[in-house]
Amino acid sequence: MTETEVSTERKPRQLNVFFDVDNTLIMWNGSLRNHVRDVFEALKEAGHEIYIWSGVGIREWDMKRHNLHDLITNYYVKPLEEHHAKLEGLGVPMIPDFVIDDHKAVVDAFGGYHIPDEAGPDDTELLTVLERIKAFALLDHDPDKVIPR
Numbered sequence: 001m002t003e004t005e006v007s008t009e010r011k012p013r014q015l016n017v018f019f020d021v022d023n024t025l026i027m028w029n030g031s032l033r034n035h036v037r038d039v040f041e042a043l044k045e046a047g048h049e050i051y052i053w054s055g056v057g058i059r060e061w062d063m064k065r066h067n068l069h070d071l072i073t074n075y076y077v078k079p080l081e082e083h084h085a086k087l088e089g090l091g092v093p094m095i096p097d098f099v100i101d102d103h104k105a106v107v108d109a110f111g112g113y114h115i116p117d118e119a120g121p122d123d124t125e126l127l128t129v130l131e132r133i134k135a136f137a138l139l140d141h142d143p144d145k146v147i148p149r
């Protein structure tokens with residue numbers, strides 16, 4: 001390959017991924033959903049940033065309690081309505097690239113994955129989330145994101 005040739009292989013975008021807490025990561029009985037740590041580690045490994053937000057407040061304590069705090073970039077309060085308009089007032093300094101939420105309205109507002117609010121013992125929803133995020137990160141057709149060879 002000469003210097004002027006460019007591979008068509010796309011470099012994945014680095015995404016700001018926002019996870020809801022209740023009935024997304026922590027289920028009704030207080031247990032952690034399956035695969036949280038593994039999926040968070042894989043997202044970090046792929047260069048993505050993980051944010052935790054919740055409509056009921058900053059959930060840093062919950063993430064510390066489940067030994068996930070080291071993987072979290074920051075915590076925010078989630079807007080429950082007028083999702084885009086309320087970001088700034090809640091101190092969220094960016095528009096989420098991908099959200100995971102059991103409330104469909106949040107996913108409709110930003111794009112992402114609407115996760116079931118119940119999880120059985122063999123739940124693999126977060127593995128699906130990981131695959132969706134990886135695929136979404138490759139969707140950008142911006143030629144500047146092409147890896148030069």
Ligand SMILES: [Mg+2]
Pocket residue numbers: 020021022023024101102103
């Ligand atoms: Mg929820």
